[in-house]
Each structure stands twice: as structure tokens, then as C-alpha cells.
Amino acid sequence: MTHLGYLIAGWGIVLVAMALYAVSLARRGRELSARVPAERQRWMTTPDDADTAGFVR
Amino acid sequence: MAITTAPTDKPVKLVEPGSGTGSRTSRMLGVACLVGVAVLMVFAFVLTEADLVQQDVVRMIYIHVPSAIAGYTGFVITAIASVMVLWKKSLWWDIVAVAGAEIGLLFTGLMLATGVIWGRPTWNTWWEWGDVRLMTSLMLFLVYVGYLAYRRVVPSAEVRARRSAIIALVGVINVPIVNRSVEWWASRTLHQQSSLSDGKLEDLTLFTLAMGFVVFAMIFAWMLIHRFRIGWLEVQADTVGLQAAMAERRAQMEADIDDAVAHPGIGADTNADPNKSGPDDSGPNERGGAA
Numbered sequence: 016m017t018h019l020g021y022l023i024a025g026w027g028i029v030l031v032a033m034a035l036y037a038v039s040l041a042r043r044g045r046e047l048s049a050r051v052p053a054e055r056q057r058w059m060t061t062p063d064d065a066d067t068a069g070f071v072r
Numbered sequence: 073m074a075i076t077t078a079p080t081d082k083p084v085k086l087v088e089p090g091s092g093t094g095s096r097t098s099r100m101l102g103v104a105c106l107v108g109v110a111v112l113m114v115f116a117f118v119l120t121e122a123d124l125v126q127q128d129v130v131r132m133i134y135i136h137v138p139s140a141i142a143g144y145t146g147f148v149i150t151a152i153a154s155v156m157v158l159w160k161k162s163l164w165w166d167i168v169a170v171a172g173a174e175i176g177l178l179f180t181g182l183m184l185a186t187g188v189i190w191g192r193p194t195w196n197t198w199w200e201w202g203d204v205r206l207m208t209s210l211m212l213f214l215v216y217v218g219y220l221a222y223r224r225v226v227p228s229a230e231v232r233a234r235r236s237a238i239i240a241l242v243g244v245i246n247v248p249i250v251n252r253s254v255e256w257w258a259s260r261t262l263h264q265q266s267s268l269s270d271g272k273l274e275d276l277t278l279f280t281l282a283m284g285f286v287v288f289a290m291i292f293a294w295m296l297i298h299r300f301r302i303g304w305l306e307v308q309a310d311t312v313g314l315q316a317a318m319a320e321r322r323a324q325m326e327a328d329i330d331d332a333v334a335h336p337g338i339g340a341d342t343n344a345d346p347n348k349s350g351p352d353d354s355g356p357n358e359r360g361g362a363a
Contacts, residue, residue, distance in 0.1 A: 017122070018129035018193050025189040029135045029182050030109070033291060036178055037102075040298040044093030047305035055308040 093301035101294045108287035115280040132190040134280055138288035139183040144247050145292060146176020147216065151244035154237035166233040167303035169240060170223060175295045177216045179288075184209055195262045205263040208250040215243040 016022070048056060094102075116134040123130035149172030156165035187206070192198050200206055219239050226232035249256075254263050273281065 016117075017127040021129050021189050021193055022131055025132050025186045026113075026135060028185050028189075029139065032178065032182055032185075037295065037298075040295065040302060041092060041094070043302050044298055044305065045091075047302060047309055048092055051305050051308045051312055055312065056305070 093298045093305070098294060098297050101290060101297070105287065105291045105294055108283075108290055112280070112283055112287045115276075115283060120276050120280050121274070126194060129190060129193050130277075132186055133277075134284040135288075136183060136186040136190060137281060138284040139179045139186060141285060142288045142292045143176050143178075143180035143183050143212075144251065145289075146172045146174075146179060147212070147240070147244050147247055148172075149296070150176060150216075150219075150240045154240040157233050157237040163229060163233055163307075166229075166237070167300055167307070169233075169237065170220070171296055171299035171303055173216050173219050173240065174299055175292060177213065177220065178295075179292070180209070180213045180216070184213060191262070197262075200262055203261045203263065204253045204257040205250070205261045208246060208253050212243070212246045212250050215239070215246060219243060 112134060116131050120131070122128045150169045153165040153169035153172060156162060157169060187209070188198050191200075219236055222239060223232055223236050226235065254261055254265055258265070
């Protein structure tokens with residue numbers, strides 16, 4: 016196979032970067048979900064919209 | 073501005089705290105992504121033939137082009153979400169916007185990196201500053217670096233959402249420019265014309281490239297789901313922290329009031345000379361500000 020070094024570099028960067036980002040997402044999600052009560056972890060809805068804030072009105 | 077949500081009567085299954093942002097669907101999607109990458113590599117390195125001109129380095133196409141398309145998709149999602157932010161005043165869409173931008177930036181960075189690596193054996197140069205495709209791609213990348221950097225310096229969520237939405241809408245104009253630049257300025261780029269439109273790809277190469285699109289689309293979707301949920305949790309964590317601080321403050325005030333009622337003489341000496349300074353003068357304020 017020709018250009019093996021370029022192929023390893025290109026594919027390696029892509030696969031490693033995607034894997035690292037995926038791991039960082041999983042870690043961040045785990046840390047955050049430990050700080051938030053279960054009833055607030057409904058992704059598409061929340062019990063009380065007015066109380067959802069975290070955003071400054 | 074509030075998070076707008078669709079009302080639902082369905083019972084919602086609660087997740088365990090600390091279990092992360094995964095769900096059954098996202099885990100299945102994650103497994104599919106891993107299998108997809110493995111199958112893509114088999115097709116890319118074993119089953120497809122090398123190119124007559126470029127030889128084996130042509131196998132970069134199976135990651136370079138899908139990375140580019142995934143990057144564009146991220147920025148288009150950010151633009152659509154930004155329109156919704158400005159139209160609906162919904163910060164729910166702001167979470168979608170930042171998720172799309174972050175993932176779009178990742179894939180655009182990978183597109184640039186693989187392009188640079190592919191360019192060296194093909195064009196005999198890593199980078200060409202006068203090349204319109206390369207420069208517009210770099211500009212696209214930098215605009216979204218700026219978008220994400222800007223978001224980190226504006227403390228107000230509402231202002232941040234509104235202003236960054238405008239940046240995203242300006243930035244997305246560059247997507248069709250990057251994509252069409254090889255046709256519009258054909259004489260000012262080393263980059264080849266679109267591999268898909270010129271019809272020069274063989275069947276299996278085309279099939280493998282299509283598989284690359286599907287696999288990258290699945291990876292993109294997995295990342296978008298998780299990044300959105302992280303954004304959601306960040307908001308919820310801030311809210312929970314704020315509510316805890318307010319509850320603590322309220323409890324402290326109530327304790328101070330109870331203390332003042334139970335011991336009216338302490339810190340509320342009505343016979344004291346107002347001009348006389350002494351330890352009793354500051355009374356309740358000194359112990360937490362019941363006043």
C-alpha cells in the first residue's frame with residue numbers, strides 16, 4: 016500500500032479526535048447529571064417552564 | 073426568554089442521577105456507530121481499489137468528504153436554531169445552536185486536517201494561502217471558533233443567545249461559498265471539482281463513500297444528542313444551584329427573625345442613646361442582616 020504514513024495520519028486523527036470528543040461528552044454528561052435531580056433530566060420537557068431558567072430574564 | 077417545551081401527558085421515566093446523558097436509543101446508536109466505523113474501514117482499506125493516479129492516498133476521500141458534509145450540517149443546524157432563537161425567543165433552541173456549532177467545528181477541523189494531509193502527496197504542498205477552497209474553509213472554521221469564544225465571554229444568557237445567533241447567521245453564508253468555490257473560482261484552486269458531480273467514481277468507491285456519509289451522519293447524530301443533553305443539564309445545574317443558594321439565604325433570614333423574636337432585648341435596645349456608639353448598635357445586621 017502506498018502513502019501509508021499519510022493514511023495512518025489522516026484516519027488516525029479523525030478516529031482519535033472523534034473518540035476523544037465522544038469520551039469528553041460522556042464524561043461531561045456524567046458529571047452534570049450527578050448534580051441535577053432526576054426529574055430535571057427530562058430532555059424535551061421540564062415540570063415547570065417558568066422555573067427552568069438558569070437563564071437570566 | 074424561557075425554554076419552550078411541548079406539553080406532554082405521557083409518564084416520563086426518570087433517570088438515575090449520575091447515569092450520564094445516555095439513553096437506550098443513544099446507546100444503540102453508539103454501538104451502530106462503532107460497527108459502522110469498522111465496516112467502513114474494511115470497505116475503505118480492503119475491498120476498494122487504489123486510484124490509478126493518486127494510488128492508495130485516495131482512501132482519504134472516505135473520511136475527508138463526509139467530514140466536510142458533517143461540518144456544513146452542523147453550521148446549518150446552528151443557523152436554523154439561531155433563527156428560532158431570534159423568532160421564538162427560545163433558549164431551548166440556543167442549546168441546539170451551540171451543540172450544532174461545536175460539532176460542526178469538530179468536523180470542519182477534521183476536514184481541514186485531512187485535506188492538509190491529503191494535499192501533501194497529491195499537490196506536493198501542505199497548504200496554499202492563495203487557494204480559495206482552503207481559505208474559505210479556514211475562514212468558516214475561524215468564524216465558528218469566534219462564535220464559541222464569544223459565547224464564553226457574555227454572562228447574560230439572553231444577550232448571549234441573541235448576539236451569537238446573529239453571528240451564526242452571518243457565518244453560515246460562508247457554507248455555500250466554501251462548497252461552490254471550486255466551481256466559481258476554478259482557476260484559483262488546486263482542489264478538484266466535486267467528486268460526486270463529475271461521475272468519475274467507480275461503483276464500489278461511490279458505495280463506500282456513501283457508506284462514509286451514513287456512518288458520519290450516525291456519529292454526528294450521536295454527538296448532537298449528547299451535546300444537547302449536556303447543554304440542557306448545564307442550564308438545570310445552574311438553576312438548581314441558584315435555587316439552593318436562595319433557599320439557604322431564606323432559611324438564614326428566617327432563623328435570624330426567629331432569633332430576634334425570641335430575644336427581643338438583644339440587638340434592639342430601644343433605650344440606648346442613638347448617638348452612642350457601641351456593640352449593641354449594629355445588632356441584628358451584624359448577625360446576618362435581619363433588617
